[in-house]
Amino acid sequence: MSFYRHHVFICTNQRAAGDSCCNNHGASDLLAYMKDKVKALGLAGEGQVRVNKAGCLGRCDDGPLLVIYPQETWYTFIDEQDIDEIVEKHLLAGEIVERLKL
Numbered sequence: 706m707s708f709y710r711h712h713v714f715i716c717t718n719q720r721a722a723g724d725s726c727c728n729n730h731g732a733s734d735l736l737a738y739m740k741d742k743v744k745a746l747g748l749a750g751e752g753q754v755r756v757n758k759a760g761c762l763g764r765c766d767d768g769p770l771l772v773i774y775p776q777e778t779w780y781t782f783i784d785e786q787d788i789d790e791i792v793e794k795h796l797l798a799g800e801i802v803e804r805l806k807l
C-alpha cells in the first residue's frame with residue numbers, strides 16, 4: 706500500500722526568460738494554491754494526499770504540468786479552476802479529469 710493515496714508532483718522549474726518552462730506559466734503560484742486547498746479540505750497527510758514541488762519533469766513543451774502517483778496520471782493546468790477540478794475530481798472522487806489529462 707502507498708504511503709500517500711495520491712502523491713502530486715508539480716513542476717516549478719524556472720529557466721532563463723524566454724525558454725519554455727512550467728514556472729513561466731504560474732506553476733509556483735498554483736502549487737501554493739493547490740497545497741492550501743488540499744490542507745483546507747483536510748486531505749493532507751499520511752494515507753491521504755501530499756503535494757510536492759518538483760524540478761523539471763522532462764515534458765517542458767506540455768507544461769505547466771503535474772503528475773499524480775501511484776496512478777501515474779499527468780495533467781496540464783492553466784488556472785485555479787483547473788486545479789480545483791483536479792482536486793475535486795481526481796483527489797476527492799477518484800475520477801480522471803479527461804479534459805486536462807496529458
Ligand code: FES
Binds near residue numbers: 719763770
Ligand atoms: S520545466 Fe516543467 S517539465 Fe520541464
